[in-house]
Amino acid sequence: MSHHSHAKSYVAVYIALLALVAATVAVAMVPLGPLAFPVAISIAFTKAFLIIWIFMHVKDESSLVKIFAFLGIGWMGILFVFLFCDYLTRADNRADYPGAWQNYGIHAPAEAGHGHADHPKTDAEGHAH
Amino acid sequence: MSSHAAHSPYLRHQFDDLPQQRESAALGMWAFLVTEVMFFGGIFGAYTLYRHWYFPEWDAASRQLDHYLGAFNTFVLLTSSLTMAFAVDAAASGKIPALKRNILLTLILGVTFVGIKMYEYYTKWEHGLVPGSGFHWHPIPGTPEITNINAAELFYVFYFTMTGIHAFHMLIGFGLLITLYIQAKLGKFSAEYYTPVEMIGLYWHLVDILWVFLFPLLYLIDRNVVL
Numbered sequence: 001m002s003h004h005s006h007a008k009s010y011v012a013v014y015i016a017l018l019a020l021v022a023a024t025v026a027v028a029m030v031p032l033g034p035l036a037f038p039v040a041i042s043i044a045f046t047k048a049f050l051i052i053w054i055f056m057h058v059k060d061e062s063s064l065v066k067i068f069a070f071l072g073i074g075w076m077g078i079l080f081v082f083l084f085c086d087y088l089t090r091a092d093n094r095a096d097y098p099g100a101w102q103n104y105g106i107h108a109p110a111e112a113g114h115g116h117a118d119h120p121k122t123d124a125e126g127h128a129h
Numbered sequence: 130m131s132s133h134a135a136h137s138p139y140l141r142h143q144f145d146d147l148p149q150q151r152e153s154a155a156l157g158m159w160a161f162l163v164t165e166v167m168f169f170g171g172i173f174g175a176y177t178l179y180r181h182w183y184f185p186e187w188d189a190a191s192r193q194l195d196h197y198l199g200a201f202n203t204f205v206l207l208t209s210s211l212t213m214a215f216a217v218d219a220a221a222s223g224k225i226p227a228l229k230r231n232i233l234l235t236l237i238l239g240v241t242f243v244g245i246k247m248y249e250y251y252t253k254w255e256h257g258l259v260p261g262s263g264f265h266w267h268p269i270p271g272t273p274e275i276t277n278i279n280a281a282e283l284f285y286v287f288y289f290t291m292t293g294i295h296a297f298h299m300l301i302g303f304g305l306l307i308t309l310y311i312q313a314k315l316g317k318f319s320a321e322y323y324t325p326v327e328m329i330g331l332y333w334h335l336v337d338i339l340w341v342f343l344f345p346l347l348y349l350i351d352r353n354v355v356l
Contacts, residue, residue: 003221003320010218014211018204025200028349040345047341055214056334062152068159072166076173083174087181 006057013054020047139322151324158328162335169339172294176287176346179280185273186280191350192269193258194288195249199348202245203340209238210337217330220313223320229313235333236306243299246292253285260286291343298336305329 024043032039053059058069137147144150180187216231257265264285266278275281309329312318318326 003218003223005222006218007215010211010214014207017207021200021203021207024345024349025196028196028345028352031353036351040349044342044345048338051210051334051338051341055210056331057217061155065152065155065159068156068163072163072170075163075167076170079167079170079174080177083178087178 006054009054013050017047017050137321147321151327154324154328155331158331162331165335165339169291169294172287172291173342173346176291179283179287180346180350183277183280183283186275186277187284188351189268189272189275190281190284190288191347192272192352193253193256194348195252196348196352198245198249199344202242203344205238205242205245206337206340209235209242210334212238213330213333217323217327220318220323220326221320225313225316225318228318228323228326229310232306232310232313236303236310239299239303239306239333243296246296250289253288258285260289288347291347295336295339295343298339302329302333302336305332 020043024040027039027043028036052069056069058066061069140147140150144153212231212234216228216235219225219227219231253259256267257263260282264278264282266275266281268274306329309326312325
């Protein structure tokens with residue numbers, strides 16, 4: 001039984017991964033504004049794919065194992081799509097909205113006890129202290 | 130050497146042949162890894178939501194982390210993935226000394242990672258950034274002020290939860306690597322049978338992948354200050 005060593009491709013992938021780490025740190029230092037997050041997460045997914053495909057040798061697995069290997073990301077996608085279909089479309093999602101829940105309950109200590117008496121969480125905290 | 134001998138001592142009776150036995154193990158291991166992805170998925174979902182809600186506070190909280198240490202730890206962990214891949218490669222070629230050497234290297238790199246992580250935890254404790262009654266916010270001079278201190282504290286709840294669960298997975302990995310090393314020393318593995326090395330390798334790489342996401346999400350949120 002002869003095994004063809006993959007050591008060379010592992011080293012190549014490793015160098016690519018290190019280059020991507022350098023890139024993601026460098027990009028974080030540059031003011032990209034709204035692009036910063038998509039760029040950082042794309043680099044992370046590229047690194048994850050390289051590790052899955054080469055280090056975890058999914059490249060050489062059967063179709064069934066390939067499907068399993070990428071199912072996790074698919075299901076996480078479903079979780080995120082439905083989670084943010086809900087939260088991103090809520091009217092009270094903005095911090096400047098008077099009913100925004102982040103104006104309740106969680107305060108800097110100096111602000112505690114001001115207004116928002118209609119919110120049960122504030123009441124509960126007010127009584128507790 | 131005849132390949133996949135019908136009476137291989139490694140073949141369990143419920144399998145037709147060694148490749149089928151190996152693929153069953155790989156499929157089962159991936160099913161487990163998918164549950165791990167789902168487990169972290171819930172935390173990543175909650176992270177994304179709070180990140181969106183407390184945007185400036187989480188920017189400020191993230192800037193308190195040492196991103197150079199984080200980047201160095203990423204380098205350490207990626208290197209340990211390389212040595213793990215080498216270990217599997219050595220096992221597949223029947224090179225047991227190389228297998229043992231690479232398992233040890235992986236273990237040393239893993240311990241280095243957790244050691245640096247513990248040092249980071251210690252500095253966060255020193256700076257009063259551990260959530261709870263001891264939480265004290267000290268803004269970095271020259272960066273935007275934040276008023277909602279509790280939102281910054283929430284960032285540190287996520288920081289300690291996510292990195293803590295990740296470090297716990299590393300500790301389990303240490304136990305698995307030590308077990309592999311002992312088994313390799315006892316001559317349990319050969320070019321014909323090294324499935325445990327492969328499966329623990331998959332686990333180790335998954336822990337690496339989790340860190341690949343944790344690093345930018347926690348350390349690199351917003352390093353440049355845009356006023």
